[in-house]
Amino acid sequence: MAEALISVLLEQLASVVFEHTKQAVTLVLNAEEDVHSFSSNLKAIQAVLEDAEKKQVMEARVRDWLQKLKDVSYEMDDVLDEWNTEILKQQVEHGKKKSKGCKMHDIVHDFVQFLTQKECTIIEAVKGANQRVELPGDYKVRHLTLINEHEGQLPTSFDNCKNMRTLTLLDSSITTISPSSIMQMKCLRTLNLSRNKLNEVPKEIGELIHLRYMDLSWSRNLKELPDAVCDLYNLQTLDVSWCLKLEKLPKAMGKLINLKHLYVGGCGALRYLPKGIGSLKSLQVLDQFKVCEGDDDEALKLGDLRIMDQLQGILRIQYLGKDDASEIEKAQLGNKEHLPHLRVIFLIPRVDEDEDEEQRKGDSEIVKALQPHQNLESLSILACHGTTESLYWINSLRNLRKLVLYAWKFCEVLPPLGILPSLEILEILRMTKLKTVGVEFL
Known part of the structure; x- marks a missing residue:
């Protein structure tokens, strides 16, 4: 039954693929060769499945055709991904719209994931430092996890x-990855080098x-x-959180038009975020924004969050x-209905007592301009x-829990916080001049 369903899927896929990809592949170098490769691979999958459906096959033969199916499916996925990448490149560099034909890549990608759920290998390094971890020649590793790699260059041969698709290093101390190792992993989708000692x-x-990750x-x-x-x-x-010495991100970050999650929290040396990040309309997570005095042409401003x-x-x-205050107003936090948590930390200035009044007015104007969306669940202001008094808008936060x-x-x-219907946690810390809390808490 499973083979029949897959065969039907591929038959439908074959009927639409060339009509849609005909326009897209003109953007790709050696496109004609890729088209022939794609056609051959698709036919190979169909032939193997048809053969399996018609005959009662032995277990060894089942394993054989399934392996062939996996191999050619991976090749299909790579070809379509290369087409899609070239189209994205054209979109970034020349402003062209993405072809609808590339939507079929999602179908093939899901299909490949279905076929390859258990192709994982975990290797623990038990040899001495700088020893190469060799994989058996008959391995077709798709997902690899290395544990306890010693300090130094990644000592693994990726010839096989x-x-x-996935490389993860756990409890390791890798300082460098050679260019040759990178060039052997051109099909990689996920690269996890967290908590290593990378210098570059x-x-x-x-x-x-x-x-992708x-x-x-x-x-x-x-x-x-x-x-x-x-x-x-x-x-x-892209996760670079807690890279304590990271001083800057590349200027052309705006080219990453598919970027959805950018983690920079804990990067104490990071002076500013590049201006191009402000053009990433698909961005869903930006865990930290550090206000800076960087040049308007190179540094992301609060107003760019709009x-x-x-x-x-x-x-x-x-x-x-x-x-x-004006930058906060431009950021339009009130339009960010999917943002449940907001934490605002003010700069602690080194000013004379005579300048405190100016600081008070400026900070009050900022608080007035915050006005987050009513869906907000937690708010911290430090x-x-x-x-x-500048928190006059807080009573509109009907979903605020903390x-x-x-x-x-x-x-x-304090404002009448007790009337907030969803409030569960209220923390008031180091408020040395606080005199009055509303009776609505009683």
């Missing part, structure tokens, strides 16, 4: 992993055009990413200064020099 990422990373978090020696990262048009998740209405999860805005007010230097009276 040219079709590998080779520019050859840009050759991994199929890459890259986790470099907790790479404490990493100072920058190569510009080639911006050639990863299919990348959907088109990011798909933001989800938590948004942390750090180091707000007294002059940032180190504000304004008064809670509120944290920390170190409001001049706050004496």
